[in-house]
Amino acid sequence: xxxxxxxxxxxxxxxxxxxxxxxxxxxxxxxxxxxxxxxxxxxxxxxxxxxxxxxxxxxxxxxxxxxxxxxxxxxxxxxxxxxxxxxxxxxxxxxxxxxxxxxxxxxxxxxxxxxxxxxxxxxxxxxxxxxxxxxxxxxxxxxxxxxxxxxxxxxxxxxxxxxxxxxxxxxxxxxxxxxxxxxxxxxxxxxxxxxxxxxxxxxxxxxxxxxxxxxxxxxxxxxxxxxxxxxxxxxxxxxxxxxxxxxxxxxxxxxxxxxxxxxxxxxxxxxxxxxxxxxxxxxxxxxxxxxxxxxxxxxxxxxxxxxxxxxxxxxxxxxxxxxxxxxxxxxxxxxxxxxxxxxxxxxxxxxxxxxxxxxxxxxxxxxxxxxxxxxxxxxxxxxxxxxxxxxxxxxxxxxxxxxxxxxxxxxxxxxxxxxxxxxxxxxxxxxxxxxxxxxxxxxxxxxxxxxxxxxxxxxxxxxxxxxxxxxxxxxxxxxxxxxxxxxxxxxxxxxxxxxxxxxxxxxxxxxxxxxxxxxxxxxxxxxxxxxxxxxxxxxxxxxxxxxxxxxxxxxxxxxxxxxxxxxxxxxxxxxxxxx
Amino acid sequence: xxxxxxxxxxxxxxxxxxxxxxxxxxxxxxxxxxxxxxxxxxxxxxxxxxxxxxxxxxxxxxxxxxxxxxxxxxxxxxxxxxxxxxxxxxxxxxxxxxxxxxxxxxxxxxxxxxxxxxxxxxxxxxxxxxxxxxxxxxxxxxxxxxxxxxxxxxxxxxxxxxxxxxxxxxxxxxxxxxxxxxxxxxxxxxxxxxxxxxxxxxxxxxxxxxxxxxxxxxxxxxxxxxxxxxxxxxxxxxxxxxxxxxxxxxxxxxxxxxxxxxxxxxxxxxxxxxxxxxxxxxxxxxxxxxxxxxxxxxxxxxxxxxxxxxxxxxxxxxxxxxxxxxxxxxxxxxxxxxxxxxxxxxxxxxxxxxxxxxxxx
Numbered sequence: 031x032x033x034x035x036x037x038x039x040x041x042x043x044x045x046x047x048x049x050x051x052x053x054x055x056x057x058x059x060x061x062x063x064x065x066x067x068x069x070x071x072x073x074x075x076x077x078x079x080x081x082x083x084x085x086x087x088x089x090x091x092x093x094x095x096x097x098x099x100x101x102x103x104x105x106x107x108x109x110x111x112x113x114x115x116x117x118x119x120x121x122x123x124x125x126x127x128x129x130x131x132x133x134x135x136x137x138x139x140x141x142x143x144x145x146x147x148x149x150x151x152x153x154x155x156x157x158x159x160x161x162x163x164x165x166x167x168x169x170x171x172x173x174x175x176x177x178x179x180x181x182x183x184x185x186x187x188x189x190x191x192x193x194x195x196x197x198x199x200x201x202x203x204x205x206x207x208x209x210x211x212x213x214x215x216x217x218x219x220x221x222x223x224x225x226x227x228x229x230x231x232x233x234x235x236x237x238x239x240x241x242x243x244x245x246x247x248x249x250x251x252x253x254x255x256x257x258x259x260x261x262x263x264x265x266x267x268x269x270x271x272x273x274x275x276x277x278x279x280x281x282x283x284x285x286x287x288x289x290x291x292x293x294x295x296x297x298x299x300x301x302x303x304x305x306x307x308x309x310x311x312x313x314x315x316x317x318x319x320x321x322x323x324x325x326x327x328x329x330x331x332x333x334x335x336x337x338x339x340x341x342x343x344x345x346x347x348x349x350x351x352x353x354x355x356x357x358x359x360x361x362x363x364x365x366x367x368x369x370x371x372x373x374x375x376x377x378x379x380x381x382x383x384x385x386x387x388x389x390x391x392x393x394x395x396x397x398x399x400x401x402x403x404x405x406x407x408x409x410x411x412x413x414x415x416x417x418x419x420x421x422x423x424x425x426x427x428x429x430x431x432x433x434x435x436x437x438x439x440x441x442x443x444x445x446x447x448x449x450x451x452x453x454x455x456x457x458x459x460x461x462x463x464x465x466x467x468x469x470x471x472x473x474x475x476x477x478x479x480x481x482x483x484x485x486x487x488x489x490x491x492x493x494x495x496x497x498x499x500x501x502x503x504x505x506x507x508x509x510x511x512x513x514x515x516x517x518x519x520x521x522x523x524x525x526x527x528x529x530x531x532x533x534x535x536x537x538x539x540x541x542x543x544x545x546x547x548x549x550x551x552x553x554x555x556x557x558x559x560x561x562x563x564x565x566x567x568x569x570x571x572x573x574x575x576x577x578x579x580x581x582x583x584x585x586x587x588x589x590x591x592x593x594x595x596x597x598x599x600x601x602x603x604x605x606x607x608x609x
Numbered sequence: 610x611x612x613x614x615x616x617x618x619x620x621x622x623x624x625x626x627x628x629x630x631x632x633x634x635x636x637x638x639x640x641x642x643x644x645x646x647x648x649x650x651x652x653x654x655x656x657x658x659x660x661x662x663x664x665x666x667x668x669x670x671x672x673x674x675x676x677x678x679x680x681x682x683x684x685x686x687x688x689x690x691x692x693x694x695x696x697x698x699x700x701x702x703x704x705x706x707x708x709x710x711x712x713x714x715x716x717x718x719x720x721x722x723x724x725x726x727x728x729x730x731x732x733x734x735x736x737x738x739x740x741x742x743x744x745x746x747x748x749x750x751x752x753x754x755x756x757x758x759x760x761x762x763x764x765x766x767x768x769x770x771x772x773x774x775x776x777x778x779x780x781x782x783x784x785x786x787x788x789x790x791x792x793x794x795x796x797x798x799x800x801x802x803x804x805x806x807x808x809x810x811x812x813x814x815x816x817x818x819x820x821x822x823x824x825x826x827x828x829x830x831x832x833x834x835x836x837x838x839x840x841x842x843x844x845x846x847x848x849x850x851x852x853x854x855x856x857x858x859x860x861x862x863x864x865x866x867x868x869x870x871x872x873x874x875x876x877x878x879x880x881x882x883x884x885x886x887x888x889x890x891x892x893x894x895x896x897x898x899x900x901x902x903x904x905x906x907x908x909x910x911x912x913x914x915x916x917x918x919x920x921x922x923x924x925x926x927x928x929x930x931x932x933x934x935x936x937x938x939x940x941x942x943x944x945x946x947x948x949x950x951x952x953x954x955x956x957x958x959x960x961x962x963x964x965x966x967x968x969x970x
Contacts, residue, residue, distance in 0.1 A: 505697075507659075508755075510682050511660075511686060513711030522707070527697070
């Protein structure tokens with residue numbers, strides 16, 4: 031899974047429920063240099079590395095040389111990689127849609143106690159870093175999981191009976207785990223607003239409930255369904271951490287192959303060519319998705335949700351709702367709970383040993399420093415990311431807020447471009463572009479927060495922008511007429527109204543930075559690991575202690591992301607469309 | 610002595626001009642209403658005066674000085690929007706206190722003045738309320754209080770009752786005038802509602818397509834609409850072409866498709882024999898006559914096609930033999946009215962008929 035797409039659905043919520051935008055204020059009073067900052071940042075840290083990838087792929091020696099692209103077609107290995115990437119994404123998408131549709135239905139049509147809590151909880155997996163998900167599935171179903179240990183003890187087995195490690199099944203399972211909520215939210219949200227009278231009318235005209243569903247409801251749901259499926263497909267197509275860790279050496283998506291060609295084989299021209307293919311494919315899919323999504327935003331006889339939902343009354347209703355709730359809890363929460371539980375297990379009982387080990391500097395451990403250093407590094411990088419992303423994101427949002435300006439129409443897609451590029455590709459671009467003059471940052475610890483900022487920046491823009499556009503110009507004009515100077519208007523009106531969105535954007539940036547794995551895995555210095563990197567290394571090492579520490583650190587990361595996510599939900603509650 | 614003087618204000622949008630060469634004045638303490646259909650440039654005019662937009666030509670003079678170079682926040686004008694633009698993140702007190710804080714008044718003074726002005730608009734005790742949870746009429750009062758609190762030298766109100774329902778609007782119209790007059794503030798009031806303008810204003814300026822078409826007291830304008838547009842806009846729809854065939858002192862005679870009409874309200878126009886004009890018959894001009902009409906009765910005969918009881922009066926629509934429909938308000942009792950589809954005879958009072966210049970096409 032490509033980390034920086036993880037938070038993207040939040041962003042889609044803004045787009046999906048886009049509300050009427052009103053002419054806004056431009057930053058007339060700020061000097062040009064400030065306005066140019068986000069553009070300069072993107073140019074240096076996004077377009078320049080991208081250009082380096084193009085150059086390395088098509089002209090590694092300075093003149094046009096198609097040897098690397100030719101290799102893609104001449105050997106079947108890469109065709110097989112592309113084939114695997116595509117079919118696993120297709121199967122994952124189909125499975126996710128089929129499993130999530132009943133859930134979407136009960137969320138759309140029923141009211142039941144604990145619904146909003148369940149809704150928040152179903153989104154938690156989506157915001158988890160891939161490394162945490164990998165560790166969680168390992169803790170639930172891996173050879174050392176309590177499930178396997180219990181079964182072995184029960185039946186006197188020598189080997190763990192559940193052996194999904196390094197099989198396609200665990201990849202598919204993890205993908206369903208990740209993307210269930212995408213279908214649930216997009217399709218369920220759309221379905222909830224669909225007028226149930228339409229289906230009732232079909233029933234009255236003689237259709238049985240299945241025909242009514244196929245002939246009326248499904249065609250109406252189609253745009254939301256296709257948009258959700260395409261989004262899931264994009265996520266699975268660019269899957270990295272899940273395939274790398276859970277799939278093992280037998281499986282490789284394009285992302286994983288780029289990583290291997292770079293880190294293990296050091297075949298940079300080939301990695302560049304794969305990146306180029308990846309960029310092209312994801313951008314094409316993203317643009318199709320954006321277009322589809324604009325269509326789902328069009329109202330289709332939509333109804334407020336209160337009028338379309340009822341309490342389950344018959345035993346069939348109750349079975350349907352109850353069954354799905356149990357399914358969601360089992361699918362989405364047990365891996366995370368297993369992770370926390372297993373991290374406290376010492377072999378003989380429950381204790382905090384795995385946690386306290388994080389503070390010890392052991393000889394022969396993966397690190398030369400206590401593992402807790404990784405926590406410190408992650409926090410420092412995340413703090414820097416928040417600062418950079420908020421400043422650049424706010425300036426960016428102001429640049430886009432004026433819908434009438436031609437500049438904003440140009441900038442909008444440019445600011446969103448980093449979302450359409452994969453994290454591994456970005457990290458790879460940094461390796462080949464920023465390691466030599468004029469810009470040599472290869473040894474600079476700043477490279478990591480810069481990469482994270484690039485990932486987080488579009489989210490901050492997307493969080494702040496709708497609120498900024500939603501500020502009615504009459505508010506600023508009223509303040510002005512009442513005697514407030516332009517600076518005072520900004521302080522009294524813009525700042526307090528935008529501050530909550532800004533806080534949400536900052537938390538986004540923080541959690542993205544804490545969990546980012548794809549780009550970081552390529553650019554992190556060995557002596558300066560972040561938490562996801564440390565977990566990845568622990569998981570790759572033998573020994574119960576390493577495994578325990580991986581789980582302990584994953585649990586910490588899970589908690590940080592869960593708290594971050596829940597606070598986002600809280601701050602954001604009721605904000606969209608309020609002003 | 611006018612305190613505000615608008616001179617030839619013009620603003621272009623492509624080929625169109627809204628407003629187009631508008632001039633008028635407002636005296637100290639006077640309420641002037643800009644009345645016109647939506648999209649006629651009234652709001653833009655207000656925004657130019659407030660300093661939120663700039664004119665392409667013309668001047669705004671306040672107390673004899675051009676305010677062109679005075680920024681919005683230094684003009685000390687008040688502006689109340691149709692949507693009120695209450696600050697959603699501030700409560701009632703903070704909203705009303707905003708302008709006073711911008712004046713750097715001491716805290717106690719701010720509190721006193723907020724309390725005073727809230728009392729004035731009838732919202733005492735609402736200080737801590739969330740503005741988002743107030744009813745429409747209450748939000749309107751908060752917006753008014755906020756505009757009045759800094760004691761602006763000029764208060765502009767842009768359709769201030771436009772988003773309220775009809776009953777509330779009628780109640781607030783009178784109250785609004787009482788408050789504005791009580792404070793003695795100089796005010797410009799924009800509306801597209803004729804009744805509202807007549808209730809609130811001392812003087813109205815009627816606009817159409819960016820241009821001023823008439824200016825005067827409500828009575829003046831209603832009695833003597835300057836053009837067909839003004840007549841129709843004020844709800845006067847009995848307009849028909851006519852030719853002047855006799856002119857005397859203060860009266861005239863015109864030939865129309867419904868016959869000869871005697872007119873004794875010549876208004877401002879100067880009418881010569883043979884001139885083509887538009888004849889306006891006010892709805893209250895008619896009385897029902899039962900016996901056969903005399904020759905000089907200004908009488909018309911038609912078919913009664915619509916009859917509705919409106920409380921104090923009846924509204925009748927008759928179709929003349931020429932095909933023309935005319936509508937009237939008539940004080941009558943049911944028994945004196947013929948049934949629908951029957952012939953009816955009306956006599957028109959000559960002082961309720963007037964002449965307007967004919968629009969050249």
